[in-house]
Amino acid sequence: MEQLTVHASAQSYPVYIGENVLHQTESLLKEKLAGKSKAMIITDTNVGELYAEDLRLCLDPMLPVCVETVPNGESAKSLASYERLLTACIREGLDRQSIIFALGGGVIGDLAGFVAATYMRGIPFVQVPTTLLAHDSSVGGKTGINHELGKNLIGAFHQPSAVLYDTQTLMTLPDREWRSGFAEMIKHAYINDSEFLQWLKENVRSIEDIKTNKIRPFLKRSIAVKADIVKEDEKEAGVRAYLNFGHTLGHAIEKLAGYNGDVTHGEAVAAGMMFAMRVSNYLGLSNWDVEEEVKWLEALGFPVNIPAGFSAQTFIETMKKDKKATSGQLTFVLVEKPGCPLLKTVEEHLLYELLNNDKRGMTSGD
Numbered sequence: 180m181e182q183l184t185v186h187a188s189a190q191s192y193p194v195y196i197g198e199n200v201l202h203q204t205e206s207l208l209k210e211k212l213a214g215k216s217k218a219m220i221i222t223d224t225n226v227g228e229l230y231a232e233d234l235r236l237c238l239d240p241m242l243p244v245c246v247e248t249v250p251n252g253e254s255a256k257s258l259a260s261y262e263r264l265l266t267a268c269i270r271e272g273l274d275r276q277s278i279i280f281a282l283g284g285g286v287i288g289d290l291a292g293f294v295a296a297t298y299m300r301g302i303p304f305v306q307v308p309t310t311l312l313a314h315d316s317s318v319g320g321k322t323g324i325n326h327e328l329g330k331n332l333i334g335a336f337h338q339p340s341a342v343l344y345d346t347q348t349l350m351t352l353p354d355r356e357w358r359s360g361f362a363e364m365i366k367h368a369y370i371n372d373s374e375f376l377q378w379l380k381e382n383v384r385s386i387e388d389i390k391t392n393k394i395r396p397f398l399k400r401s402i403a404v405k406a407d408i409v410k411e412d413e414k415e416a417g418v419r420a421y422l423n424f425g426h427t428l429g430h431a432i433e434k435l436a437g438y439n440g441d442v443t444h445g446e447a448v449a450a451g452m453m454f455a456m457r458v459s460n461y462l463g464l465s466n467w468d469v470e471e472e473v474k475w476l477e478a479l480g481f482p483v484n485i486p487a488g489f490s491a492q493t494f495i496e497t498m499k500k501d502k503k504a505t506s507g508q509l510t511f512v513l514v515e516k517p518g519c520p521l522l523k524t525v526e527e528h529l530l531y532e533l534l535n536n537d538k539r540g541m542t543s544g545d
């Protein structure tokens with residue numbers, strides 16, 4: 180088992196990474212669970228069926244446990260699920276000494292974390308990530324839900340008490356989810372670590388490479404990139420925004436898809452990163468060979484085209500809901516070269532031109 184520590188203002192917390200971490204819950208969390216009154220496991224239908232009973236049995240000797248299950252998929256990150264879970268907390272008698280376990284991918288981490296952040300003005304929670312993508316989402320304390328008008332618009336910073344990353348659970352992930360999670364790993368490399376990026380480009384050329392043990396040693400490295408940024412800027416007053424590389428357009432793509440599973444978070448971020456590279460090239464800030472980057476992502480099976488059916492103007496209006504935008508002005512994370520990110524306000528007419536230039540997928544007449 181590997182371990183690293185995330186340093187946040189309210190508390191530092193451990194991230195345990197390795198096979199069968201889940202089954203070591205009792206020994207790993209003994210101190211954190213001392214004096215706790217009750218645990219609620221929040222999970223989704225897929226993950227619940229596979230792992231909720233395992234986790235329940237691990238916690239059962241230490242404290243009373245209940246399990247709440249929401250439907251799987253992005254649509255569960257909603258006000259309706261949030262309300263239903265708060266009602267469940269009240270019904271189950273959770274009090275200020277209770278603790279929530281977020282068992283699942285990023286959707287569950289964000290949703291359950293937001294319930295924990297707000298129930299009785301905040302109770303502790305533990306992240307138990309089960310997707311590759313959740314190596315990103317389980318660390319750093321961003322919790323929240325979507326609004327039908329925009330992605331992640333409602334939320335809170337609330338750091339977990341611990342992260343239990345059992346890599347054995349990844350074995351049941353569908354290929355598409357492996358790929359989706361890999362997008363965030365690539366993102367960490369693009370913004371922070373040129374040597375890591377080089378290694379990924381040379382060694383990860385297919386979905387099979389993502390799924391095999393090849394990337395396992397790099398999970399800790401990818402999490403460390405995030406943890407270092409969070410330590411420097413927990414509440415996104417500055418450098419934490421770099422973790423949003425690819426997300427300005429990515430979030431708009433997810434919102435326009437209707438949070439319905441047509442596009443995963445990682446797929447949207449991958450397309451968003453390619454677009455951001457085109458923007459920075461256009462501004463003369465970089466010299467990316469975007470077609471080469473696209474080729475790599477396509478070889479891994481990513482659909483990197485901007486989805487068809489929406490006009491450039493629709494993307495721009497949707498991106499204006501991005502939390503990095505101020506007074507309607509759009510701010511992008513750009514990367515000059517691997518490891519050198521920057522924040523840049525980008526003129527609307529330029530985005531309009533670039534979105535329209537990206538002929539693939541755009542509706543005619545935009």
Ligand SMILES: NC(=O)c1ccc[n+]([C@@H]2O[C@H](COP(=O)([O-])OP(=O)(O)OC[C@H]3O[C@@H](n4cnc5c(N)ncnc54)[C@H](O)[C@@H]3O)[C@@H](O)[C@H]2O)c1
Nearest residue numbers: 225251252284285286309310312315316321348351352444
């Ligand atoms: N808070 C953050 O810092 C942060 C960072 C990155 C992404 N996110 C958010 O994370 C979400 C995406 O997370 P995700 O990609 O993990 O999606 P997800 O949680 O929806 O999981 C993807 C799918 O895989 C299934 N699944 C999960 N674990 C499984 C397993 N071990 N075996 C089989 N199936 C399994 C789920 O049921 C779901 O259908 C987005 O909402 C995104 O905004 C948050």
Ligand SMILES: O=C(O)C(=O)C[C@@H](O)[C@H](O)[C@H](O)COP(=O)(O)O
Nearest residue numbers: 315319321330331419422423426502
């Ligand atoms: O932790 C962060 O900070 C990130 O930006 C990580 C992103 O990968 C993640 O998708 C996050 O949820 C985006 O946050 P938002 O503030 O742009 O909604």
Ligand SMILES: [Zn+2]
Nearest residue numbers: 363426444448
């Ligand atoms: Zn993300």
